Amino acid sequence: MKRILITGGAGFIGSHLCDRLINEGNEVICLDNYFTGSKSNIVHLLNNPYFELIRHDVTHPFFVEVDEIYNLACPASPVHYQYNSIKTIKTSVMGAINMLGLAKRIKAKILQASTSEVYGDPDIHPQPESYWGKVNPIGIRSCYDEGKRCAESLFLNYHRQNNVNIKVIRIFNTYGPRMNPNDGRVVSNFIVQALKGEPITIFGNGMQTRSFQYVDDLLEGMIRMMQTDNSFTGPINIGNPNEFSMIELAKEILDITGSSSKIEYKPLPEDDPTQRQPDISLAKEKLNGWEPKIQLREGLIKTIHYFDQLLQQS
Numbered sequence: 001m002k003r004i005l006i007t008g009g010a011g012f013i014g015s016h017l018c019d020r021l022i023n024e025g026n027e028v029i030c031l032d033n034y035f036t037g038s039k040s041n042i043v044h045l046l047n048n049p050y051f052e053l054i055r056h057d058v059t060h061p062f063f064v065e066v067d068e069i070y071n072l073a074c075p076a077s078p079v080h081y082q083y084n085s086i087k088t089i090k091t092s093v094m095g096a097i098n099m100l101g102l103a104k105r106i107k108a109k110i111l112q113a114s115t116s117e118v119y120g121d122p123d124i125h126p127q128p129e130s131y132w133g134k135v136n137p138i139g140i141r142s143c144y145d146e147g148k149r150c151a152e153s154l155f156l157n158y159h160r161q162n163n164v165n166i167k168v169i170r171i172f173n174t175y176g177p178r179m180n181p182n183d184g185r186v187v188s189n190f191i192v193q194a195l196k197g198e199p200i201t202i203f204g205n206g207m208q209t210r211s212f213q214y215v216d217d218l219l220e221g222m223i224r225m226m227q228t229d230n231s232f233t234g235p236i237n238i239g240n241p242n243e244f245s246m247i248e249l250a251k252e253i254l255d256i257t258g259s260s261s262k263i264e265y266k267p268l269p270e271d272d273p274t275q276r277q278p279d280i281s282l283a284k285e286k287l288n289g290w291e292p293k294i295q296l297r298e299g300l301i302k303t304i305h306y307f308d309q310l311l312q313q314s
């Protein structure tokens with residue numbers, strides 16, 4: 001049995017990771033300040049003697065004895081990470097410093113939830129890990145993009161300078177149950193709008209693309225990455241290479257829900273990337289043939305079912 005710290009453990013991805021690591025027989029400490037996460041995501045674990053919940057902000061130092069740290073604390077939706085952009089930078093950078101300092105002191109393995117946003121609005125397609133990206137360093141997305149890029153730099157420097165056992169994964173757009181209905185990201189927005197019969201808000205002309213990964217596939221990749229030997233640090237892309245335009249996504253959700261919602265076009269936010277698709281060759285090679293198993297329609301059906309039940313309860 002390992003003792004594992006998950007920062008951002010009450011969020012969408014973090015809460016699924018808590019479930020999975022508990023189910024695999026580990027002891028899990030979930031740390032969160034509930035900025036975008038919620039106790040309701042992990043309430044079912046509160047009576048489990050191997051689960052501990054701690055209200056804490058990663059911008060402040062924290063000490064605990066653990067074997068592994070998954071550093072997920074950071075708002076991920078553009079709406080939320082732009083709400084207090086300075087805090088977002090602090091969370092990524094000071095959070096990384098605090099967690100890396102802890103990992104160094106207690107000799108724990110530490111994994112960073114980085115992002116495809118480090119590639120910015122890419123002019124290489126699909127994006128391999130060797131691509132350095134095209135990020136606007138002063139735009140409205142930079143609090144997130146540059147925060148995560150700085151965190152990657154910190155991780156690699158703690159590894160080079162202090163031999164900390166680090167793992168960096170670059171997560172591409174991931175969706176699934178437990179996304180916050182007010183999260184603002186495209187999959188949850190479209191599903192909630194379709195279920196409520198409200199207009200589907202497409203930003204720009206809807207031809208921009210994303211590659212959507214179901215949360216279970218991400219968890220499998222994350223855990224396999226944590227288990228790789230000490231010499232492999234990443235960064236490594238974890239995503240589903242199947243790429244869709246926002247119009248295609250909207251049509252798929254309308255088709256599954258049978259909703260009569262109309263499409264409404266809204267202005268494209270500044271610096272919105274035009275395309276995104278992971279090159280996952282490295283992940284396949286290093287993570288024992290890992291590849292996503294759940295394709296968009298199947299994942300959407302599960303996610304729509306979740307939101308349908310949630311909306312009926314409220």
Ligand code: NAD
Nearest residue numbers: 008011012013033034035036037057058073074171173174
């Ligand atoms: P989320 O917003 O649901 O989860 C983030 C969690 O971190 C929340 O529970 C929030 O309350 C917590 N948090 C935020 N600031 C904190 C702070 N200062 N101290 C402590 N806790 C804090 O988002 P998510 O989709 O679950 O994302 C989890 C991680 O994965 C994030 O680091 C995100 O950048 C990364 N990621 C997610 C995606 C995606 O598509 N979902 C893509 C790339 C990277």
Ligand code: UDP
Nearest residue numbers: 078184185186187189201202203208246272
């Ligand atoms: N988007 C949209 N309508 C929405 C929310 C988002 O058309 O209601 C678009 C957004 O402009 C972007 C894509 O969907 O091009 C993905 O946005 P999201 O915020 O989910 O993730 P990110 O831009 O960080 O990849």
